[in-house]
Amino acid sequence: MRAVPVLLALILLTACGQRMTEQPNRRAFETDERLPDRRVNQPPPDGSVARDELAAEQALATRPRMTAALLARGRERFEINCAPCHARTGEGDGMIVQRGFPHPPSYFEQRLVDAPDRHFLDVMTNGYGAMYSYAARVAPADRWAILAYIRALQLSRRVAAADLPNDLRAKLEGSP
Secondary structure (H helix, E strand, O other): OOHHHHHHHHHHHHOOOOOHHHOOOOOOOOEOOOOOOOEOOOOOOOOOOOOOHHHHHHHHHOOOOOOHHHHHHHHHHHHHHOHHHHOOOOOOOOHHHHOOOOOOOOOOOHHHHOOOHHHHHHHHHHOEOOEOOOOOOOOHHHHHHHHHHHHHHHHHHHOOHHHOOHHHHHHHHOOO
16 A cells, blocks of 8 residues: 555656756846746845845844954954055045045044944945945944944044053053
8 A cells, every 4th residue: 555655656756747957947138938027037026035134134233342352353354445445544545545546534534433333334335425335345243343443543543642541651652
């Protein structure tokens, strides 16, 4: 009795006219008469979400804890991705600008000092003005790290030497 379902399954499987490896396929911009609009590239269904999009949104929704490791990572990513235009100092006069590219704003302009963190994350994610999106180049966690470094750069210009700890003030003043 057990052999009957197995035999029936084998007959049904062999009854298929084509093997899986021999099925016809179409390239991205070809047409296919079987489709209503004849386009092989079909738009995604309404409400569909790219696989990594939800994870990226969640990573951007939660501010990480400020740590020395986060700042170090932010500095590294800033120097790779941002410094060519914004310069290592954040003034906006990087090497690309010196070669004729439009001058980005200085991070020390009051409007950027006062800007919410979300502004910087949105600019990195979506681009702004002449700056294109870095969403595909900079991971969401690294965008937070870059933002932390930008904030540290901004803060470095506003702290009075008298407010620094003694060891840092001695370094600044050149004392041993």
